Amino acid sequence: MNQVVVTYWSGSGNTQEMAELIGQGVRDAGQSVSVIPVDEMKAADLKEYQAFALGCPSMGAEELEETIMEPFVEEVERFAGGKKIALFGSYGWGDGEWMRNWVTRMENAGASVFGGENAICVEAPDDQAKEMCLNLGRQLAGLVGKAA
Numbered sequence: 001m002n003q004v005v006v007t008y009w010s011g012s013g014n015t016q017e018m019a020e021l022i023g024q025g026v027r028d029a030g031q032s033v034s035v036i037p038v039d040e041m042k043a044a045d046l047k048e049y050q051a052f053a054l055g056c057p058s059m060g061a062e063e064l065e066e067t068i069m070e071p072f073v074e075e076v077e078r079f080a081g082g083k084k085i086a087l088f089g090s091y092g093w094g095d096g097e098w099m100r101n102w103v104t105r106m107e108n109a110g111a112s113v114f115g116g117e118n119a120i121c122v123e124a125p126d127d128q129a130k131e132m133c134l135n136l137g138r139q140l141a142g143l144v145g146k147a148a
Contacts, residue, residue: 025137
């Protein structure tokens with residue numbers, strides 16, 4: 001499908017802001033995008049997309065939110081092979097281990113992950129993080145319609 005989906009879980013609004021900026025980057029690059037909270041969609045709906053983004057802040061001991069996002073990601077892992085996935089999120093402590101682990105999980109599932117460990121920010125996105133999110137959206141837009 002020649003559209004991009006950005007889906008996310010956000011507790012404080014920081015990851016939601018990142019998702020909206022990524023969506024703006026996709027639109028700026030001339031592609032269609034849907035920015036959707038993860039609890040408003042089914043993981044299986046992502047099967048038809050070539051490229052999509054998943055966002056979640058670091059929770060607990062540097063892990064994904066466990067009641068909504070973790071089960072969603074577990075389902076995505078089952079069909080991630082060949083997909084182009086951008087991962088992003090914010091954190092307030094630690095060193096980004098949750099993102100490194102998430103990148104590894106998606107790569108082990110066969111996905112091409114971009115943004116990776118660099119698509120994170122501490123707390124609310126500052127100007128540098130905002131630009132990173134816009135660029136990530138532009139990258140996603142560039143992947144739509146390209147051969148896998």
